[in-house]
Amino acid sequence: xxxPARGRRRFLGQLPAAGALLAAPASLLANPMDNxxxxxxxxxxxxxxxGQLGPALKMTEHCRLAGVVxxxxxxxxxxxxxxxxxxxxxxxxxxxxxxxxxxxxxxVYVVTPPGLHAQHSIAAAxxxxxxxxxxxxxxxxxxxxxxxAACKEAGVRLSVGYRLHFDPLHEEVRRMxxxxxxxxxxxxxxxxxxxxxxxxxxxEKKLAGGGPLMDLGIYVVQEACMAANxxxxxxxxxERPKKRPDFFVDVEESIEWTMEFADGARCExxxxxxxxxxxxxxxxxxxxxxxxxxxxxxxxxxATHRGxxxxxxxxxxxxxxxxxxxxxxxxxxxxxxxxxxxxxxAIVEAIYASAAAGGKRxxxxx
Ligand code: NAD
Numbered sequence: 001x002x003x004p005a006r007g008r009r010r011f012l013g014q015l016p017a018a019g020a021l022l023a024a025p026a027s028l029l030a031n032p033m034d035n036x037x038x039x040x041x042x043x044x045x046x047x048x049x050x051g052q053l054g055p056a057l058k059m060t061e062h063c064r065l066a067g068v069v070x071x072x073x074x075x076x077x078x079x080x081x082x083x084x085x086x087x088x089x090x091x092x093x094x095x096x097x098x099x100x101x102x103x104x105x106x107x108v109y110v111v112t113p114p115g116l117h118a119q120h121s122i123a124a125a126x127x128x129x130x131x132x133x134x135x136x137x138x139x140x141x142x143x144x145x146x147x148x149a150a151c152k153e154a155g156v157r158l159s160v161g162y163r164l165h166f167d168p169l170h171e172e173v174r175r176m177x178x179x180x181x182x183x184x185x186x187x188x189x190x191x192x193x194x195x196x197x198x199x200x201x202x203x204e205k206k207l208a209g210g211g212p213l214m215d216l217g218i219y220v221v222q223e224a225c226m227a228a229n230x231x232x233x234x235x236x237x238x239e240r241p242k243k244r245p246d247f248f249v250d251v252e253e254s255i256e257w258t259m260e261f262a263d264g265a266r267c268e269x270x271x272x273x274x275x276x277x278x279x280x281x282x283x284x285x286x287x288x289x290x291x292x293x294x295x296x297x298x299x300x301x302x303a304t305h306r307g308x309x310x311x312x313x314x315x316x317x318x319x320x321x322x323x324x325x326x327x328x329x330x331x332x333x334x335x336x337x338x339x340x341x342x343x344x345x346a347i348v349e350a351i352y353a354s355a356a357a358g359g360k361r362x363x364x365x366x
Pocket of ligand 1 (some may be wrong): 044045046047048049071111112113114116134136161162163201207215338
């Protein structure tokens with residue numbers, strides 16, 4: 001695709017860089033925690049914690065890795081050496097109540113499989129720590145409600161690990177949706193899928209809550225809501241026949257769905273553990289935006305009707321955690337609160353209900 005140079009937009013000049021978005025003048029910070037980097041404890045030292053969150057915590061300005069909760073004490077001690085926190089800040093999963101007495105730790109980041117998010121988030125809240133819970137927030141709406149109630153009761157803040165809200169390409173989707181400069185987005189489509197080679201908890205309903213819809217499709221659900229600037233009123237869905245039923249015993253292997261919004265906008269979504277896809281497109285009367293790849297940690301590419309989008313790369317995870325640390329320090333709401341995670345589970349539940357009912361239109365009760 002070739003686009004006229006005059007149509008190209010330089011994002012650096014138009015959107016504040018993540019650092020600028022996140023930085024706040026010291027004079028505006030008013031509580032005793034202001035000058036300190038908040039301490040984060042990661043719960044679960046698997047792939048995402050090791051590959052993304054830990055390294056991002058070496059780049060953050062407003063928080064730092066101060067402890068871990070893990071099933072392997074040796075692994076925890078190795079993290080303590082690598083990240084420079086005391087060995088006393090290594091906890092087992094059944095010792096999370098002891099976090100309450102640890103003043104080094106302000107925020108607990110739950111990065112275990114979704115079937116354990118409620119248990120670990122509630123334990124963190126009871127220890128009076130602010131909570132970031134990875135996506136999907138839990139396996140169903142009832143568990144989301146339990147997490148929200150525990151955080152409310154403890155008076156702590158709750159956020160979901162929706163890293164794409166901190167990525168400039170996705171901010172452009174939201175900006176165009178908000179300003180309606182090309183009209184409202186009415187026709188959307190998106191897919192996120194990969195081929196699962198080795199069976200993990202992601203193919204087990206008890207720990208994952210479902211199949212690829214819970215893990216990958218939720219990104220498309222999120223993006224459609226961002227582009228529509230709304231929650232869908234209803235969905236229809238169809239599970240595709242399984243090619244590997246022995247592998248995906250109690251979860252879907254592939255599923256497609258349609259989200260309907262009150263203004264007539266629609267999004268066609270797809271997710272699978274049996275093929276590759278990574279894209280999102282939204283069309284309005286006078287313009288469009290397309291992201292492809294759309295959902296990666298970095299290197300996503302986008303274009304609008306005006307041409308390719310150029311933007312300064314950010315570390316999504318560092319920006320996300322820094323923003324939450326600032327929200328805690330400044331006592332302001334996060335842009336990715338627990339309520340958003342709950343809303344998405346309500347949409348996911350409606351999608352599963354529609355697929356189970358042979359594609360019947362199901363109202364979303366978010
Ligand atoms: P993983 O399997 O690599 O790690 C899971 C961790 O949980 C491991 O340390 C494991 O030991 C621990 N664990 C504790 N109890 C367990 C149990 N009963 N069964 C299995 N594991 C158990 O998974 P991951 O890819 O790191 O994903 C963890 C969470 O992070 C999930 O909620 C996932 O959706 C989320 N995630 C988010 C992103 C993102 O881009 N936001 C990316 C990857 C993963």
